[in-house]
Amino acid sequence: MRRDADLGFAAAFAPPLLDPAREVPTAVAGRNGKPAGRRYDVYRNNVTVSLIETLAAIYPAVQRITGPDFFRAMARFHVRSSPPASPLLFDYGRDFPDFVANYAHAHDMPWLADVARIERAWLDAYHAADALPLAPALLSTIALERLGGLVLTPHPATRIVRSPYAAVTIFAANRDSAPVARIDASTPEDALITRAEFDVVVRHLPPGGAVFAASLMSGQPLGAAAMAAFDASPEFDIAANIAGLIEAGAFTSLAAGDA
Amino acid sequence: MITAIKPATVPLRFSLPIGGVAGTSFKPEHLPAILEAGPQAGFFEVHAENYMGAGGPPHRALETIRRDHPLSLHGVSMSIGGPQPLDKTHLARFRSLVARYQPALVSEHLAWSTHETSFFNDLLPLPYTEATLACVCDHIDQVQEAIRRPLLLENPSTYLTFRESAMSETDFIRGIVARTGCGLLLDINNVFVSATNHGFPALDYLADFPLAHVGEIHLAGHAEQTDDDGNLLLIDSHDGPVADAVWKLFEIIIARRGPVPTLIEWDSSIPAWPILRAEAAAAQAILDRCKLAAATEDRHAA
Numbered sequence: 001m002r003r004d005a006d007l008g009f010a011a012a013f014a015p016p017l018l019d020p021a022r023e024v025p026t027a028v029a030g031r032n033g034k035p036a037g038r039r040y041d042v043y044r045n046n047v048t049v050s051l052i053e054t055l056a057a058i059y060p061a062v063q064r065i066t067g068p069d070f071f072r073a074m075a076r077f078h079v080r081s082s083p084p085a086s087p088l089l090f091d092y093g094r095d096f097p098d099f100v101a102n103y104a105h106a107h108d109m110p111w112l113a114d115v116a117r118i119e120r121a122w123l124d125a126y127h128a129a130d131a132l133p134l135a136p137a138l139l140s141t142i143a144l145e146r147l148g149g150l151v152l153t154p155h156p157a158t159r160i161v162r163s164p165y166a167a168v169t170i171f172a173a174n175r176d177s178a179p180v181a182r183i184d185a186s187t188p189e190d191a192l193i194t195r196a197e198f199d200v201v202v203r204h205l206p207p208g209g210a211v212f213a214a215s216l217m218s219g220q221p222l223g224a225a226a227m228a229a230f231d232a233s234p235e236f237d238i239a240a241n242i243a244g245l246i247e248a249g250a251f252t253s254l255a256a257g258d259a
Numbered sequence: 260m261i262t263a264i265k266p267a268t269v270p271l272r273f274s275l276p277i278g279g280v281a282g283t284s285f286k287p288e289h290l291p292a293i294l295e296a297g298p299q300a301g302f303f304e305v306h307a308e309n310y311m312g313a314g315g316p317p318h319r320a321l322e323t324i325r326r327d328h329p330l331s332l333h334g335v336s337m338s339i340g341g342p343q344p345l346d347k348t349h350l351a352r353f354r355s356l357v358a359r360y361q362p363a364l365v366s367e368h369l370a371w372s373t374h375e376t377s378f379f380n381d382l383l384p385l386p387y388t389e390a391t392l393a394c395v396c397d398h399i400d401q402v403q404e405a406i407r408r409p410l411l412l413e414n415p416s417t418y419l420t421f422r423e424s425a426m427s428e429t430d431f432i433r434g435i436v437a438r439t440g441c442g443l444l445l446d447i448n449n450v451f452v453s454a455t456n457h458g459f460p461a462l463d464y465l466a467d468f469p470l471a472h473v474g475e476i477h478l479a480g481h482a483e484q485t486d487d488d489g490n491l492l493l494i495d496s497h498d499g500p501v502a503d504a505v506w507k508l509f510e511i512i513i514a515r516r517g518p519v520p521t522l523i524e525w526d527s528s529i530p531a532w533p534i535l536r537a538e539a540a541a542a543q544a545i546l547d548r549c550k551l552a553a554a555t556e557d558r559h560a561a
Contacts, residue, residue: 007342007394009386009421014374027386028419030486031458037487039419039456042494046381054380084378087336087349088311127312156313198316 016040017047018080051079054089055096059119061174062100062112074103090127094120111165111185118171118191118202121159125195128157133196133249139242142254148223151257152216157195158250160217162210164188168202196249203248208236213245221257276474277302277329277363279518279550281542283535284525287320292532294323301539302363304331304522310360311352321360331364331475331522332356336378339398339412340385341371354405364475364520366411366444367402369395369432386421387431392438399439411442411474416449416481416495418456428453429467436472443469446477447508448501448524452493456486461508470516478509478542479524497526500538510545517553518546 009027016022024040055075056063063071078099084092097120100106101113133155142150161167168189173180190210192203205213208229215225222242229236245251282302293299303324310317324330334353337345357365370382385391402410414432426434435441445468454461480499484492501509501523509521523538 007390009391009423010342010371010374010383013383014377014379017379018377027422028384029422030419031488031490033422034488036419038484039486039492042418042484042492043381043383047379050380084380085376087308087338087346087373087378087380089308089380090312126315127317128314130314130318157315195315198319 017044018083020044048076048079051083051092052076054084055079055093058090058093058123059096059116061119061171062116064174065109065112065115065170066106070105074100074106077103090123096120111163111167111170114161114163114165114167115171115174117161117163118167118193119175121161121191121193122200122202125157125159125193125200128155128195131155131157131252134246134251134253136243136246138254139246146256148221148226149257150222151219151255152222152251153253153255154217155194155196155249155252157193157200158213158217159191159193160205160210160214161191161193162188163190167191168204171202192245192248192250194248194250201248203244206235206237206241206244208233209241209244212236212238212241213250216245216251277520279513279546280329280520281539281546282329282331282520282522283539284522285321285324286525286529286535287317288529289532289535290320290323296532296536298327299536301536301543302329302331302520302522304333304364304524307332307334307353307356308336310356325360329363330360331366331520332360332362334365334367335382336372336380337367337398337402338371338373339367339402340369340383340391340395341373342391342394343374345398345401346373350402350405353402357406357408364411365406365408366413366475368413368415369435370415382415384415384417384419384421387424387426387428389425392426392431392434396435396438399435399441403439403441409440409442409474411444413444413446413477414449414468416446416452416456416493418492418494420457427467429464429469433469436469441472442474443472444475444477445470445473445512446479446524447512448477448479448481448505449495451502451505451508452481452495455491455493458490461504462511465508465512470512473516473519476509476512476519476521477524478505478521478538497524498528499525501541506541506545509542513545513549514552518549521546 012025012027024036028036030036030039052072052075078096097113097116100116106112166183166185166187166189168191169183190205192205194201211232212225212229215228226238280302285303285305310321368382372379450461450464478501479497482494482496484494486492521542525535
């Protein structure tokens with residue numbers, strides 16, 4: 001039978017890894033029984049730096065906007081307060097956009113958290129399950145009177161991010177290495193993120209489009225989703241939005257609903 | 260309870276074992292260059308965790324590589340050396356990758372990386388005691404039970420020791436092999452790093468290592484730092500070419516053990532594909548020399 005007293009090494013070793021204020025554990029040693037000192041710090045450094053680099057890999061546009069020093073300082077706070085809860089690193093940093101939104105030094109970049117949300121959605125779309133998108137021709141086979149009751153199944157990769165700022169334009173300009181022209185950040189933008197086959201694509205949604213797409217994705221029938229979109233924006237163009245979503249590969253199948 | 264997953268399997272196209280073949284870490288950025296060069300003799304090793312997403316480009320790349328090359332699936336976060344029970348969800352994901360890609364080699368580490376709910380993304384050390392030995396063997400039994408084949412366990416590189424350790428690392432590893440029947444992945448760079456850091460001769464460690472159970476070898480680059488007393492402290496950084504001293508140890512081990520699959524591990528500051536391939540070719544030349552020497556001896560004996 002295992003004696004837990006003999007297996008306490010991890011409980012002593014782990015807490016100082018992400019807490020520089022804690023003492024180096026006394027259960028470990030360097031040469032000739034000397035305190036571990038810098039040798040323990042190698043592990044501290046490995047853990048902290050590798051997790052900061054994980055966030056930098058997930059949020060490259062955020063890092064390009066802030067510069068690496070600002071980003072690494074911000075990421076270090078986040079890594080120490082919210083280490084990963086899963087060994088799947090592409091799942092890490094889900095709460096990083098909220099952290100960015102509340103990060104005092106980023107208050108003059110109010111759109112930064114939304115750029116991070118788009119980057120997080122981009123990676124989720126990248127790793128999402130493969131599925132065949134709905135063939136555009138299929139919709140034209142549906143009788144007009146049945147259109148309003150149609151229910152669409154979203155593709156596993158499809159995501160929507162809404163922003164009161166020009167987050168989509170800022171995201172796109174900073175995922176590239178080309179120089180960034182001046183962007184008016186004050187225009188609200190909504191992003192549609194899809195991966196019909198293997199390439200993740202981020203698109204702007206037109207007025208009402210985010211409400212429409214989100215309603216459809218939540219299982220609302222087409223008619224109800226269109227009503228919600230008109231309520232949100234009188235400029236909503238139903239034909240253009242349906243065509244745009246289908247062309248983007250946002251859905252995989254359709255079914256006649258109960259309506 | 261492990262969830263039953265029945266993924267599509269890729270048929271095996273290579274007879275096992277793959278023998279004295281050199282391979283490289285597979286980096287997706289190298290895929291176009293690899294495909295352009297056509298199928299090569301070597302194998303490719305991937306970190307299992309990078310392919311645990313549901314779909315998308317990572318699986319497409321891995322399927323492409325797997326079609327023409329033997330694959331080595333290298334787990335980096337099972338936390339086999341930790342005191343807490345294995346993460347059953349993670350074990351199920353690992354098993355499903357083994358079933359789907361039918362790798363020629365499957366390995367994990369003598370280390371831990373998760374404590375309570377935190378994942379530290381590093382290969383953390385453990386004390387070598389009867390209690391930790393029992394715990395590690397229990398975890399390896401569970402992994403081998405799940406994947407239905409022997410696991411190759413990799414020796415760690417370490418920067419410090421535990422005061423409570425009651426046996427040597429090689430005694431500990433021999434104990435694991437005897438109790439679980441697992442194979443070993445001998446990382447010669449790790450041996451060199453640990454030997455330098457703790458001040459023992461790497462050859463003594465290797466003389467004490469159960470070479471007959473080694474099913475794969477890792478070679479990698481390391482970086483240099485110093486400890487508080489100014490002693491050289493080597494860091495297992497995987498960010499450069501294999502050191503001359505590590506090549507020398509490799510030649511000695513291959514002469515002693517015979518050719519085994521050998522990986523050039525390069526995980527950061529990743530070079531262009533031809534540079535990585537050249538490192539693998541250097542390993543292959545050593546493996547081939549050994550095969551030639553063995554053949555010559557056979558002829559003389561006949």
